[in-house]
Amino acid sequence: MATNRNESRHRALAAELEAMIEGGAFRAGERLPSTRVLARSKGASVATVMQAYESLAERGLVEIRARSGYYVRGRVRAARKEERREHATLPPEIIAVSDLVFSVLEQIRDRQVVPLGSAFPSPAYFPLPRLAQDLARAARRMDPWRTVEDLSPGSRELRQQVAKRYALHGVSTAPEEVVITSGALEALNLCLASVARAGDVVVLESPAFYGALQAVERLGLRAVEVRTDPVEGLDLGELDGAIRRHPVRACWLMPNLQNPLGATMPEAKRRELVRLLARHGVALVEDDVYAELGFGEPIPPAKAFDEKGLVLHCGSFSKSLAPGYRVGWCLPGRFRQAVERAKLMTSIATSVPAQEGIAEYLRQGGYDRHLRRLRRHFRDNAAKLRAAVLAGFPEGTRVSRPEGGYFTWLDLPRGVDAMTLHRRAVREGISIAPGPIFTASDRFAGGLRLNHGHPWDERMEKAVARLGKLARALD
Amino acid sequence: MATNRNESRHRALAAELEAMIEGGAFRAGERLPSTRVLARSKGASVATVMQAYESLAERGLVEIRARSGYYVRGRVRAARKEERREHATLPPEIIAVSDLVFSVLEQIRDRQVVPLGSAFPSPAYFPLPRLAQDLARAARRMDPWRTVEDLSPGSRELRQQVAKRYALHGVSTAPEEVVITSGALEALNLCLASVARAGDVVVLESPAFYGALQAVERLGLRAVEVRTDPVEGLDLGELDGAIRRHPVRACWLMPNLQNPLGATMPEAKRRELVRLLARHGVALVEDDVYAELGFGEPIPPAKAFDEKGLVLHCGSFSKSLAPGYRVGWCLPGRFRQAVERAKLMTSIATSVPAQEGIAEYLRQGGYDRHLRRLRRHFRDNAAKLRAAVLAGFPEGTRVSRPEGGYFTWLDLPRGVDAMTLHRRAVREGISIAPGPIFTASDRFAGGLRLNHGHPWDERMEKAVARLGKLARALD
Numbered sequence: 001m002a003t004n005r006n007e008s009r010h011r012a013l014a015a016e017l018e019a020m021i022e023g024g025a026f027r028a029g030e031r032l033p034s035t036r037v038l039a040r041s042k043g044a045s046v047a048t049v050m051q052a053y054e055s056l057a058e059r060g061l062v063e064i065r066a067r068s069g070y071y072v073r074g075r076v077r078a079a080r081k082e083e084r085r086e087h088a089t090l091p092p093e094i095i096a097v098s099d100l101v102f103s104v105l106e107q108i109r110d111r112q113v114v115p116l117g118s119a120f121p122s123p124a125y126f127p128l129p130r131l132a133q134d135l136a137r138a139a140r141r142m143d144p145w146r147t148v149e150d151l152s153p154g155s156r157e158l159r160q161q162v163a164k165r166y167a168l169h170g171v172s173t174a175p176e177e178v179v180i181t182s183g184a185l186e187a188l189n190l191c192l193a194s195v196a197r198a199g200d201v202v203v204l205e206s207p208a209f210y211g212a213l214q215a216v217e218r219l220g221l222r223a224v225e226v227r228t229d230p231v232e233g234l235d236l237g238e239l240d241g242a243i244r245r246h247p248v249r250a251c252w253l254m255p256n257l258q259n260p261l262g263a264t265m266p267e268a269k270r271r272e273l274v275r276l277l278a279r280h281g282v283a284l285v286e287d288d289v290y291a292e293l294g295f296g297e298p299i300p301p302a303k304a305f306d307e308k309g310l311v312l313h314c315g316s317f318s319k320s321l322a323p324g325y326r327v328g329w330c331l332p333g334r335f336r337q338a339v340e341r342a343k344l345m346t347s348i349a350t351s352v353p354a355q356e357g358i359a360e361y362l363r364q365g366g367y368d369r370h371l372r373r374l375r376r377h378f379r380d381n382a383a384k385l386r387a388a389v390l391a392g393f394p395e396g397t398r399v400s401r402p403e404g405g406y407f408t409w410l411d412l413p414r415g416v417d418a419m420t421l422h423r424r425a426v427r428e429g430i431s432i433a434p435g436p437i438f439t440a441s442d443r444f445a446g447g448l449r450l451n452h453g454h455p456w457d458e459r460m461e462k463a464v465a466r467l468g469k470l471a472r473a474l475d
Numbered sequence: 476m477a478t479n480r481n482e483s484r485h486r487a488l489a490a491e492l493e494a495m496i497e498g499g500a501f502r503a504g505e506r507l508p509s510t511r512v513l514a515r516s517k518g519a520s521v522a523t524v525m526q527a528y529e530s531l532a533e534r535g536l537v538e539i540r541a542r543s544g545y546y547v548r549g550r551v552r553a554a555r556k557e558e559r560r561e562h563a564t565l566p567p568e569i570i571a572v573s574d575l576v577f578s579v580l581e582q583i584r585d586r587q588v589v590p591l592g593s594a595f596p597s598p599a600y601f602p603l604p605r606l607a608q609d610l611a612r613a614a615r616r617m618d619p620w621r622t623v624e625d626l627s628p629g630s631r632e633l634r635q636q637v638a639k640r641y642a643l644h645g646v647s648t649a650p651e652e653v654v655i656t657s658g659a660l661e662a663l664n665l666c667l668a669s670v671a672r673a674g675d676v677v678v679l680e681s682p683a684f685y686g687a688l689q690a691v692e693r694l695g696l697r698a699v700e701v702r703t704d705p706v707e708g709l710d711l712g713e714l715d716g717a718i719r720r721h722p723v724r725a726c727w728l729m730p731n732l733q734n735p736l737g738a739t740m741p742e743a744k745r746r747e748l749v750r751l752l753a754r755h756g757v758a759l760v761e762d763d764v765y766a767e768l769g770f771g772e773p774i775p776p777a778k779a780f781d782e783k784g785l786v787l788h789c790g791s792f793s794k795s796l797a798p799g800y801r802v803g804w805c806l807p808g809r810f811r812q813a814v815e816r817a818k819l820m821t822s823i824a825t826s827v828p829a830q831e832g833i834a835e836y837l838r839q840g841g842y843d844r845h846l847r848r849l850r851r852h853f854r855d856n857a858a859k860l861r862a863a864v865l866a867g868f869p870e871g872t873r874v875s876r877p878e879g880g881y882f883t884w885l886d887l888p889r890g891v892d893a894m895t896l897h898r899r900a901v902r903e904g905i906s907i908a909p910g911p912i913f914t915a916s917d918r919f920a921g922g923l924r925l926n927h928g929h930p931w932d933e934r935m936e937k938a939v940a941r942l943g944k945l946a947r948a949l950d
Contacts (some may be wrong), residue, residue, distance in 0.1 A: 126622075347658060
């Protein structure tokens with residue numbers, strides 16, 4: 001009985017501490033009360049407090065530092081204080097993603113905030129009224145049995161339409177190979193979970209889409225970040241080295257219009273990437289959500305060169321047609337059954353009317369016309385954003401030349417800190433995406449992702465000028 | 476270099492073996508080729524083969540049995556061969572769910588199959604045409620910004636409507652406390668992942684909804700199955716014992732119209748359950764998807780008695796209003812931020828038109844009228860199914876008296892094996908849900924869940940008579 005009371009005692013205390021950490025009473029990197037102080041204030045034994053701390057440490061919430069005490073586990077902000085280390089020779093890291101990502105995501109929901117930090121293009125660019133009509137027609141006509149039959153892997157019609165788009169991009173596939181998901185993020189997460197298990201090592205780009213960092217953290221994987229060139233993408237030499245040094249099970253990469261850099265791997269390099277991974281039996285989760293947004297000739301995705309079924313290609317309609325419908329898909333190669341089952345086990349199916357509505361839109365035609373218009377908007381906005389940055393930002397600022405999509409990447413001059421700029425910009429109602437949200441390392445302190453996926457107007461013009469001024473003040 | 480070649484060699488071999496297991500070439504419980512045989516046939520060294528097997532064993536796909544060899548990891552079917560053990564004194568188990576669940580799920584998509592094994596009610600009972608109209612109206616009127624603003628935690632309007640339904644069920648809550656999800660299964664999975672981490676112990680009912688067993692397997696948790704009475708639900712004495720014996724972190728329970736038994740915990744017992752768990756600081760994931768389907772006076776859910784925020788209550792429109800829309804929700808108590816973030820990290824949001832369409836339906840009214848009709852259908856069908864079972868099944872068969880929902884539970888006489896009945900029924904185009912899919916133990920070999928959520932007609936009548944005949948032949 002006594003043991004049981006003790007056990008419930010330290011568990012209650014751990015829950016209380018956890019709630020305080022979650023509620024923000026103690027922040028990442030902060031020191032927690034000493035066992036003695038806490039024991040006194042709670043009328044508990046030191047042993048009980050230690051057990052509570054240890055259980056939180058086991059769960060990754062608290063860090064025990066020898067001869068120093070208990071700390072809220074360091075997130076990105078804390079990690080940045082570490083000394084600079086060599087690329088790719090880093091040991092695989094247990095990743096803890098910053099609250100920062102969530103705060104950046106939160107800001108962009110406020111229409112009053114200038115959405116330069118947004119991860120989404122403007123909803124105004126999408127054919128939502130036409131989609132609403134197609135959705136209405138599909139829903140009215142829908143055979144009630146579809147609600148059972150369209151469970152994972154998804155609507156037959158939509159999978160046919162997706163297979164057709166693949167054909168246009170140089171990938172020959174059958175509808176049976178496609179699994180429909182609730183957006184690409186679900187597809188990516190299901191694919192990663194199907195090829196790697198807790199403790200496994202995966203390769204990410206550096207910088208990487210923060211969703212990949214979060215997935216790695218959530219699944220308890222270890223990550224190796226590999227240098228990524230702003231123009232040609234991932235460094236294959238470093239990748240090869242990483243695979244030789246670590247037991248890499250999978251990569252999560254964006255060979256096309258990489259987020260945040262905008263890098264686009266040339267065709268020959270994509271082919272070489274697939275060959276390299278196949279040689280080592282490493283799976284590739286290919287995030288290709290910007291497949292339809294390239295300004296030039298489309299390059300086939302890595303999936304086009306996949307002979308062994310090791311590439312799990314993920315796409316979405318959210319960035320090119322129907323934001324908010326949450327319809328994406330994947331082509332999981334040899335892991336299809338595992339992905340299909342993972343989908344059945346976690347969300348059963350993707351919203352049936354949303355699937356049928358998009359299938360109806362694609363059947364009716366007009367998607368390519370819409371895409372041409374969308375890309376033209378993005379290209380025009382990118383040029384204007386670039387000009388405004390070059391005019392207003394401090395000398396030495398480097399600006400990417402996007403070949404598609406709606407992100408521009410900036411490298412601020414040495415010494416100008418993107419996090420400081422972010423904090424000052426937020427106060428003036430301007431959101432930006434600072435470099436540190438794209439890595440678990442201490443890199444990209446001077447990196448900045450700006451969104452050119454919103455109509456360019458006076459407000460944008462002014463916001464960029466204001467940002468430039470804030471950055472110059474930090475120079 | 477040699478080491479690297481070896482490494483990629485055994486990895487390729489492991490991948491090949493995995494593909495064969497996944498493809499069904501080797502089934503659960505089957506012995507795999509010996510290292511010597513495999514080394515010879517592949518022209519590899521015995522060491523390479525052993526490494527390949529060991530990596531599969533590490534990932535839980537293969538079991539190494541001393542002095543016997545390598546086996547495909549045992550699923551439910553294999554586990555049933557183990558000797559019978561005492562309830563609740565079992566050590567927490569690493570769960571491996573059978574392929575059986577997926578094959579039962581697969582069958583019910585075929586309209587030709589009599590859906591007595593289905594997990595869903597007939598789509599014909601739902602106001603899908605009216606919903607289509609409301610969806611169309613909501614989509615046409617939808618402000619494009621909703622596609623960004625309705626990200627997790629979800630549409631403001633829908634959360635208001637959900638909070639109103641809670642008030643009717645005796646739970647006072649605010650829209651801010653509600654997180655919208657892609658169906659209840661996503662809610663349940665996100666909630667469980669927010670309160671337990673790999674290696675943690677959770678309590679499940681015995682028998683349990685197979686989705687809970689799958690979630691426990693997927694998250695690498697250990698489960699203790701606690702005896703559940705077919706009328707009054709979980710045995711609280713055994714629960715208390717389990718918590719005292721094991722470091723239980725959470726329970727996943729259905730106090731209301733438990734799946735598969737149909738058990739409904741009385742109000743006083745729900746109150747006592749919450750008190751017991753609060754005393755030990757154990758979280759309760761409360762699966763309440765049949766909340767609207769009780770035939771009698773509604774009983775408040777466990778959540779109504781939750782003073783510490785330890786109950787994560789999950790609901791859905793899939794079983795009561797809009798199958799296929801994939802809209803559910805949860806009320807995660809003190810774990811709200813963790814659940815919201817988990818949703819943002821895994822699927823970002825629930826389909827916005829689906830959310831807005833259901834909110835519009837609820838605003839327009841008529842939900843309660845629809846529910847009264849739906850419950851009447853289920854009650855009538857349940858009586859007819861019961862009569863047909865009593866008339867046709869072997870003497871000694873026990874049949875539940877459902878107080879709601881669309882499941883009837885049968886206990887077949889000793890010696891009549893539900894799995895054998897299942898296999899014979901499938902051959903005759905009749906699906907049933909055999910007891911073993913609801914447990915990771917060797918129990919419920921004579922259990923059977925039948926669905927009375929489909930219109931009762933001659934085909935049903937005949938199918939039940941036929942099932943009875945098949946069961947009698949096994950008696």
